[in-house]
Amino acid sequence: MKLLKCKSKIIGLILGLFIFSIVVVSLTVYAKPVNAMFVDYSNMEQIDKDVYVEPDLKSDERTELLEYVMSSQDKVADVFGERVSSPYLIVTLSQQALKKYAENPTGQTYYYPWKNYIVVGPKGLNVSVISHEFTHAELRERLHNKNKVPVWFDEGLATMVDGRYSNYEKVWMEHSNNGEIPVDYSPLDSHQAFHYGNAEAWTNYNLACYEVSRWYTIVGSSGLIKLIDELNEGEQFDVQYKLLETEASNRD
Numbered sequence: 001m002k003l004l005k006c007k008s009k010i011i012g013l014i015l016g017l018f019i020f021s022i023v024v025v026s027l028t029v030y031a032k033p034v035n036a037m038f039v040d041y042s043n044m045e046q047i048d049k050d051v052y053v054e055p056d057l058k059s060d061e062r063t064e065l066l067e068y069v070m071s072s073q074d075k076v077a078d079v080f081g082e083r084v085s086s087p088y089l090i091v092t093l094s095q096q097a098l099k100k101y102a103e104n105p106t107g108q109t110y111y112y113p114w115k116n117y118i119v120v121g122p123k124g125l126n127v128s129v130i131s132h133e134f135t136h137a138e139l140r141e142r143l144h145n146k147n148k149v150p151v152w153f154d155e156g157l158a159t160m161v162d163g164r165y166s167n168y169e170k171v172w173m174e175h176s177n178n179g180e181i182p183v184d185y186s187p188l189d190s191h192q193a194f195h196y197g198n199a200e201a202w203t204n205y206n207l208a209c210y211e212v213s214r215w216y217t218i219v220g221s222s223g224l225i226k227l228i229d230e231l232n233e234g235e236q237f238d239v240q241y242k243l244l245e246t247e248a249s250n251r252d
């Protein structure tokens with residue numbers, strides 16, 4: 001009996017230690033996303049619906065930021081027809097806030113089923129970065145399963161909206177031998193291809209931007225919405241992507 005008690009105590013202790021270490025590891029690895037999630041309970045100040053800043057942000061900077069937010073919302077609404085997502089936007093400019101919320105000083109989004117948390121740093125305080133992250137959030141909101149689209153499509157759509165990759169056509173020309181050799185997009189179906197530290201990331205963003213801009217020019221926002229609907233119905237991306245383009249081209 002005594003032995004049994006002792007045994008269950010040991011098992012309890014091991015189990016407790018196991019749970020404790022899981023909590024410690026997840027709090028360390030996911031510390032920033034978790035901080036973003038609890039921004040309502042932090043010292044960050046909410047200056048508009050879903051917009052959070054550090055309390056010492058100057059009034060003209062606040063005004064400027066809210067103008068960027070409005071322009072970004074308009075850009076996303078233009079591409080999708082309307083904007084249905086409402087992610088939180090957390091603006092971090094001080095080293096302290098960056099350390100608490102941001103993985104990089106430009107922009108990033110932490111995705112959760114109940115809400116998306118966008119964190120922008122000093123390099124992301126502009127319409128390009130904010131509209132880029134808003135586009136990701138909008139697609140996630142509309143698409144039931146984000147894995148239904150390849151990563152290059154997700155990034156291509158966001159770069160098409162953000163406007164920073166204005167040389168995309170030139171980059172695509174170089175990589176396709178002036179359009180004679182099709183670019184293989186399959187290696188671009190990985191987050192690694194677009195990772196902040198990847199030397200090829202800039203090229204990959206341009207190539208993704210080229211392809212999605214080309215496709216969107218043909219299918220328009222109704223085509224984009226149709227694609228999302230079809231994917232939510234269980235259809236395959238490759239098939240629908242081509243089909244919508246063929247249908248739109250035949251209509252013209």
Ligand SMILES: [Zn+2]
Nearest residue numbers: 132136155158
């Ligand atoms: Zn992106």
